Amino acid sequence: MPGTAGSKGCEGRVRKTVIYLLISLLVGAIGVIVLLLTAGSAIGLSIGTSMAAGGISSIGFALIRYFDDRDQLEQANISRVSADRLSSTVQESIVKVSDLERDIRSMLPEQRVFAAHPRAEIDDLLTGEDPQEVECFGLALGRVRRNHLVKMLTTASHVRLLVSDPRSELFQRTIASELRDGGAAISDILALVKCALAEDKRDIRRASLELRLYPGYPTVTFIRVDSTVLTRPRMPQEYRQSNLFYERYERHQERPFFAYVELFKTLWEESSVADNEALLEIEELARRAS
Secondary structure (H helix, E strand, O other), X not given: OHHHHHHHHHHHHHHHHHHHHXXXXXXXXXXXXXXXXXXXXXXXXXXXXXXXXXXXXXXXXXXXXXXXXXXXXXXXXXXXXXXXXHHHHHHHHHHHHHHHHHHHHHHOOOOEEOOXXXXXXXXXXXXXXXXXXXXXXEOOOHHHHHXXXXXXXHHOOEEEEEEEOOOOHHHHHHHHHHOOOHHHHHHHHHHHHHHHHOHHHHHHOOOEEEEEEEOOOXXXXXXXXXXXXXXXXXXXXXXXXXXXXXXXXXXXXXXXXXXXXXXXXXXXXXXXXXXXXXXXXXXXXXXXXX
């Protein structure tokens, strides 16, 4: 019977449409979840927004198809007015999602800093709200010492600096791997040790300054000013690299932010205090390297 066959065909089409609608709802829901879980991540925002917009569009298409199939089963014509309204609603929803992405992006700071050293960003952090804690980790922190240390010591309450121990074998390997001037790096570290031990200058500081020497390989360069982290991986031959960049993480981005905070804490505990004995040994290394 042709009528029965047609009815069964429509019923099968309706079932497929319902399945398609459920999948579309799932995609849209995943997109919203991604948006909520990756607030502050440019990549997460792009993925979540795309999935949400795609899900909304698919839902609109599925609803149109569903109503069309249902009306065929009821031997009624689909309402063109309803379809137009639904299409308009879908388009408005897509525009709203795009506007939401733009608004969220406008509220977030730049997530990457394309520079060998984020000087302007550090200066902004130190001159913003009254900074309390500063933590830095690097091979020798020469740029930090020359460009920021005075401001750190006069504006923050607690400054902790962690540099590579020039007495360790890994220090020489790092220098060779990164194509750096070993003598210049040792001189930068020596200057920091002298600053940390300069008790007679503590009366002009606001901050307490702690310096430790890390005997391992410095896998990252890390700077934290209160609730903001700037960090990048260290690379072979990086002294000749022109495309270095830093990632920026805020406290509300809990996983990456606290991962780096805990990394610094671990490396700090594995390091030795820069004392007078270390000062004498590093002075000897600097003399030999000169």
